[in-house]
Amino acid sequence: MSMKLSTVFKMLAVAGVTSFAAASFAGEVEVLHWWTSGGEAKSVAELKKMLQAKGHTWKDFAVAGGGGDNAMTVLKSRVVSGNPPAAAQIKGPAIQEWAAEGGVADITAVAKANNWDKVLPPVVANQMKYKGKYVAAPVNVHRVNWVWINKAALDKVGGKAPANWDEFFKLADKFKAAGIVPVAHGGQDWQDFTTFEAVVLGVGGAKFYNQALVKLDQTALKSPTMLKSLETFKKIHSYTDKGAPGRDWNLATAMVIQGKAGMQIMGDWAKGEFQAAGKKAGADFVCAATPGSANAYTYNVDSFVMFQQKNPANAKAQADLAAAILSPEFQQVFNLNKGSIPVRTDAKMDAFDDCAKQSNKDFLATAKNGGLQPSIAHGMAVSPAAAGAIKDAVSNFWNTDSMTAQQAQQQIAQAALTK
Ligand code: GAL
Numbered sequence: 001m002s003m004k005l006s007t008v009f010k011m012l013a014v015a016g017v018t019s020f021a022a023a024s025f026a027g028e029v030e031v032l033h034w035w036t037s038g039g040e041a042k043s044v045a046e047l048k049k050m051l052q053a054k055g056h057t058w059k060d061f062a063v064a065g066g067g068g069d070n071a072m073t074v075l076k077s078r079v080v081s082g083n084p085p086a087a088a089q090i091k092g093p094a095i096q097e098w099a100a101e102g103g104v105a106d107i108t109a110v111a112k113a114n115n116w117d118k119v120l121p122p123v124v125a126n127q128m129k130y131k132g133k134y135v136a137a138p139v140n141v142h143r144v145n146w147v148w149i150n151k152a153a154l155d156k157v158g159g160k161a162p163a164n165w166d167e168f169f170k171l172a173d174k175f176k177a178a179g180i181v182p183v184a185h186g187g188q189d190w191q192d193f194t195t196f197e198a199v200v201l202g203v204g205g206a207k208f209y210n211q212a213l214v215k216l217d218q219t220a221l222k223s224p225t226m227l228k229s230l231e232t233f234k235k236i237h238s239y240t241d242k243g244a245p246g247r248d249w250n251l252a253t254a255m256v257i258q259g260k261a262g263m264q265i266m267g268d269w270a271k272g273e274f275q276a277a278g279k280k281a282g283a284d285f286v287c288a289a290t291p292g293s294a295n296a297y298t299y300n301v302d303s304f305v306m307f308q309q310k311n312p313a314n315a316k317a318q319a320d321l322a323a324a325i326l327s328p329e330f331q332q333v334f335n336l337n338k339g340s341i342p343v344r345t346d347a348k349m350d351a352f353d354d355c356a357k358q359s360n361k362d363f364l365a366t367a368k369n370g371g372l373q374p375s376i377a378h379g380m381a382v383s384p385a386a387a388g389a390i391k392d393a394v395s396n397f398w399n400t401d402s403m404t405a406q407q408a409q410q411q412i413a414q415a416a417l418t419k
Contacts, residue, residue: 027317030059030085031304032078034071037250039272043338050324056317061085064120066249067190067378079103084307086318090136091160091303092127092380096413098305099130105306105315106133119326119344121367137325140340143359144267144298144375145198148253148274149286152264153180164204165232168291170303172239175262182239184261189395191249193377195265196233196394203229206371213390214381216416220410230397230405230412236265237398245399256285260402265290267300267378271339271355280353287355289362291380296371297362300371300378318419320376389415 029051048058063071064413068089090098104147111134112119113273117125120138130134131346149161157174160167172182185191201209203223211220220226242350243260244252253273264270274285283286289296306322309315322332330356331342336351341360349360368373374380376387397408 016093016278020408027055027313028057029087029314029317029321030057030064031321032061032071033304034063034065034068034089036301037066037248037269037273038061038276039269039274039337041248042276042335043272046330046333046337047321047324049149050327051317051321053320053325053365054317054320056320058084061148065188066187069188069190072384085163086309087304087306087321089124089302090305091378092404094379094384095136095303095305096128096130101277103307104130104135105135105308105318106135107132107306107319107322110134110137112317118345121343121345123372124343124369127301128303130290133316136302136305137322137342138301139325140331140335140338141343141359141363142267142269142300142302142338142340142378143363144194144272144300144378145201145290145293145296146268147198147263147288147290147310147356148256148270149263150256150259151284151286153178154286156180161286163294165199165291169235169239171262172236176239177307178410180259181241181255181257181261182263183236183327184255184264185236185240185244186247186249186252187245188249189391190247190377191252191266192265192395194267194375194397196229196398197298197375198238198265198290199233199292200226200229201296201298201373202290203232204297205292206277206373208368209373211296214374216382216386217404218413218416221413221416225410226412227405230408233394234397234405243375260346266373268339268355268359272337275337280401281355282353287358288339292367294362295366295369296373297359297366297377298373298380299363300375302340302382355418356386383419386416386418389418 025335033044051058063074078084124138128134128138157178159171159174162168162171175182211217212226212367250273252264253270256264257274257277279285306318309318331344331347335342349357376382390412393411397403
């Protein structure tokens, strides 16, 4: 899947494709996204509604596959054929890579008219800009370091949300003894990595996480703390069920919703699934920061990069989409469904549940104390090429019983050198 962007654009040049074709209908926006699970689909439907209310046509370009790997592959092939969508779900350092290749739209005028510089946290605003110009619109802030627990199952075994990894394994043992799958897990590398980075954060703390998984510092990657993280990570494997390989993340969430599994380590898009199933935070499920990470916060900001439009009506529809994304109304209704929190710092949290309020509080607190860190599993921290190589190494370890933590550590350190 991982054809480098520069390769894609070289192919474009060879094919003589120098400009992007405009969509064929006035006021139409084609939107590429991977939001196809129950909670995700409900959320993106709100954006569609809002765009249609402005008189435009929404052309849905959904590519199933949590984490977006499939969507990115399809996006690259659309760009190769000279026909990018008007808006595409692209985030983190990948925004800069796409912008560097040209072809993205400058939406600074929309940003200025709507005060984005003022309402966005600087860490987010900077990521949306390329050479000082806005090229993407952020939708939300997802917290990744969460564990979701079925409340009835928790009560049944007399447990409580685990504050550290020892408590996590004790609770897992209790679920096992009660005939409940302790940890719901799925089968894509980003799911393995979501668990892995939570363990690194909990075992090593935010500073270590930053050295190892953001700066990719070789000393940190080869340290005893990383070795301990890998051993802890692998131990979790024995608490997952045989059906995990190949399973989608939302089906793992469904196991927790139904009480077949006790808990799942997943970002708060999982909450969107609980809600879509009519479940309430506190009463039906418990959210807690992953063990040892109460003072830290791995963030994942979804955003849409806009591609240049030739047709003025489509360009107007695209600008309206960008404006709608940051509107207070959309921020509220979308994030209530999605499980995330609004990206606007002036958003009111009254209508949100306790998990979202906690997320908001921790986002603000960790932004000040250094605990706020980008999620590598969700494409926020390092280049897609390096992230891909490290993910492969981590999943290889997760899935290979004969591999030692020492061997995995070597492979990860090597993968981190990928440019
Ligand atoms: C993440 C994305 C979330 C959520 C998740 C599962 O990468 O940021 O919005 O949809 O994938 O699909």
